[in-house]
Amino acid sequence: MPLKEIGCHKCGAKVKKRIGEAINLSENPRVINDVIEGKINFSYCPKCKTKIEHKTHVLLTYMDPPRWIWLVSKKHQHPQYKDEFFTSVLPPGSTQFIDQEMVFVEFGEPCDCLKYVLDDKKPQSSVDWLNLGKIHTGEEAINCYKNALKMNKGLSEAKNLMNSEMNKLKSYSL
Ligand SMILES: [Zn+2]
Structure with missing residues (x-):
């Protein structure tokens, strides 16, 4: 090295x-x-x-x-x-x-939550998906938040983060 x-x-x-x-x-x-x-x-x-x-x-x-x-x-x-x-x-x-x-x-x-990326473990709960979304960006993050919301519609943090990620995408891909 x-x-x-x-x-x-x-x-x-x-x-x-x-x-x-x-x-x-x-x-x-x-x-x-x-x-x-x-x-x-x-x-x-x-x-x-x-x-x-x-x-x-x-x-x-x-x-x-x-x-x-x-x-x-x-x-x-x-x-x-x-x-x-x-x-x-x-x-x-x-x-x-x-x-x-x-x-x-x-x-x-x-x-x-890197274990879901490196260790072949699958997210089990809405909070797992929420946390996985937080280490991604763009479409990948949005998909994680969507999965979180599928399991728990009331998870407002996932909703907010999903919206902010969508706005980031819009802000430059014009
Ligand atoms: Zn120093």
């Missing part, structure tokens, strides 16, 4: 870390728990103790069938970011052949 220098966004101190390009979950299944528990892609500044993200996105991969899951910093959670990433950042054609997803997390914080 290449050694990379990262600057602390608060005090400017430099930290050197070994940072890999991708994590192969088929070869390292134990990493799945670290990901769910929020233990990857960050460290604390040696000087001011601020939490520093190593990278904006971490690529998690599965083989056979190939599946790529982009774990992206929560500050980018917007359908426009995702669409632009998949159309302009990725190598042309790669999205056709590999099943790719994007979910948004706060690195350093546990995210229990």
